[in-house]
Amino acid sequence: MSQVLVVDDEADIRALISEILSEEGYGVTVAANAEQARNAREADRFDLVLLDIWMPDTDGITLLREWSEGGDLNCPVVVMSGHGTVDTAVEATRLGAFDFVEKPLSLAKLLRTVEGALDSAGQQKSASSNLLPALLTPVGRSPLMKSLREKVQQYARHDASVLLRGEPGTGRGAFARYLHALSRRAEGPLISTTAASLTESNVEERLLGIESADGEITSGAFERAAGGTLIIDELTDLNALGQKILIGALEDGHYRRVGGSEPVRLDARVVATVIDDYEGRIESGALRRDLVAYLNVLNVRVPPLRDYAEDVPELLAYYVDKLVDSEGLNFRRLSVAAQNRLRNYPWPDNVRELKNLVRRLLLAGTDDDVSLEEVEAEISEAAPQDEPLVKQDLLALPLREAREQFERAYLQQQLVLCDGKVGRLAKRVGMERTHLYRKLRSLGVDFKSVTSDD
Numbered sequence: 001m002s003q004v005l006v007v008d009d010e011a012d013i014r015a016l017i018s019e020i021l022s023e024e025g026y027g028v029t030v031a032a033n034a035e036q037a038r039n040a041r042e043a044d045r046f047d048l049v050l051l052d053i054w055m056p057d058t059d060g061i062t063l064l065r066e067w068s069e070g071g072d073l074n075c076p077v078v079v080m081s082g083h084g085t086v087d088t089a090v091e092a093t094r095l096g097a098f099d100f101v102e103k104p105l106s107l108a109k110l111l112r113t114v115e116g117a118l119d120s121a122g123q124q125k126s127a128s129s130n131l132l133p134a135l136l137t138p139v140g141r142s143p144l145m146k147s148l149r150e151k152v153q154q155y156a157r158h159d160a161s162v163l164l165r166g167e168p169g170t171g172r173g174a175f176a177r178y179l180h181a182l183s184r185r186a187e188g189p190l191i192s193t194t195a196a197s198l199t200e201s202n203v204e205e206r207l208l209g210i211e212s213a214d215g216e217i218t219s220g221a222f223e224r225a226a227g228g229t230l231i232i233d234e235l236t237d238l239n240a241l242g243q244k245i246l247i248g249a250l251e252d253g254h255y256r257r258v259g260g261s262e263p264v265r266l267d268a269r270v271v272a273t274v275i276d277d278y279e280g281r282i283e284s285g286a287l288r289r290d291l292v293a294y295l296n297v298l299n300v301r302v303p304p305l306r307d308y309a310e311d312v313p314e315l316l317a318y319y320v321d322k323l324v325d326s327e328g329l330n331f332r333r334l335s336v337a338a339q340n341r342l343r344n345y346p347w348p349d350n351v352r353e354l355k356n357l358v359r360r361l362l363l364a365g366t367d368d369d370v371s372l373e374e375v376e377a378e379i380s381e382a383a384p385q386d387e388p389l390v391k392q393d394l395l396a397l398p399l400r401e402a403r404e405q406f407e408r409a410y411l412q413q414q415l416v417l418c419d420g421k422v423g424r425l426a427k428r429v430g431m432e433r434t435h436l437y438r439k440l441r442s443l444g445v446d447f448k449s450v451t452s453d454d
Contacts, residue, residue: 034058156182166302169352188228211260
């Protein structure tokens with residue numbers, strides 16, 4: 001009979017798991033905290049441990065690290081929690097966790113996981129690599145997100161460089177981590193470097209590393225990412241010297257440490273995130289076209305949240321669970337009216353803004369439910385008026401103001417398309433010229449400087 005140790009501070013969870021596993025023929029021992037778990041493992045031998053992450057005295061990751069680093073991890077461990085965070089997933093995987101079971105528990109999933117863990121006890125190390133991709137999978141059931149995940153999964157099978165483009169806050173970094181977790185390099189390191197942090201004075205050392213005269217080596221990002229993936233975050237912020245170093249390493253396939261003489265092979269997949277209009281940076285000379293060409297072997301556009309607004313309710317629920325789990329915030333449920341309002345919010349700062357909004361709602365309120373009024377109060381700081389119309393929260397405005405915002409943005413863009421010529425604009429939008437002049441003046445659209453030859 002296989003012996004299972006269940007470690008969870010919730011009595012109801014312990015009782016439920018104990019009852020289910022006992023009925024399936026397993027021997028079950030329960031522990032309410034880390035101290036009881038230590039005592040149980042000293043007194044008996046177990047074939048499997050089901051370990052809760054969040055416990056009041058010592059959390060599950062700390063306990064798992066204690067067993068792993070002490071050489072006492074002699075059986076598979078399945079961690080249990082709400083939505084896993086990236087940091088938790090990485091740490092649990094590194095420490096040898098076999099799998100992850102989400103709460104509330106699916107009994108069918110729990111039994112399958114227990115059976116799989118016991119069957120694969122001899123292959124625990126290789127099986128643990130299955131944990132990370134599942135926890136890093138981007139949330140969303142919309143056709144757009146499904147298609148995007150499939151594209152990333154396809155690209156993960158290759159080893160070519162990838163350019164991830166999109167607006168700030170869309171989660172390009174999360175997709176880069178997902179790509180790495182699915183790739184053949186998943187067991188290797190994942191190194192992320194923010195381009196803006198690389199200055200003219202430190203970029204060589206930070207990327208290439210240092211080799212002293214007596215042979216002492218300080219590894220740079222290229223070397224630390226060997227066998228894994230190197231993420232260059234916001235490539236358009238990389239200075240000229242950094243671009244030169246990066247293109248040299250990509251072109252030659254090797255580099256030399258600062259102070260070194262021997263070439264070191266570049267053994268890292270390079271993934272770069274860029275803003276949507278990076279072509280404009282190329283045209284202005286701020287970004288090297290040949291560097292983009294080397295990185296743009298595979299290209300993925302991560303869309304703005306407003307393009308898959310049907311996923312907002314799922315994202316809200318995900319971040320509620322995640323922040324409750326990782327930051328110990330009070331659980332609150334968003335009302336249907338609040339969720340519908342947020343589905344129609346333009347999210348100018350994308351998923352990052354949604355996560356921050358959820359955090360504020362969990363911190364600020366005391367009621368179990370988040371009301372529509374609370375949401376309206378939080379998003380009352382409308383996007384700046386110079387934002388593109390698509391990013392403006394027109395639903396927060398009275399009808400007259402919303403109509404004026406639309407008309408202003410519409411006529412400004414049409415005026416650009418007409419080279420600033422009001423006569424041409426009048427024909428394009430189907431308005432009499434005199435009436436159009438009055439409309440432009442009333443909306444504050446500056447047209448005088450471009451109408452002299454009209």
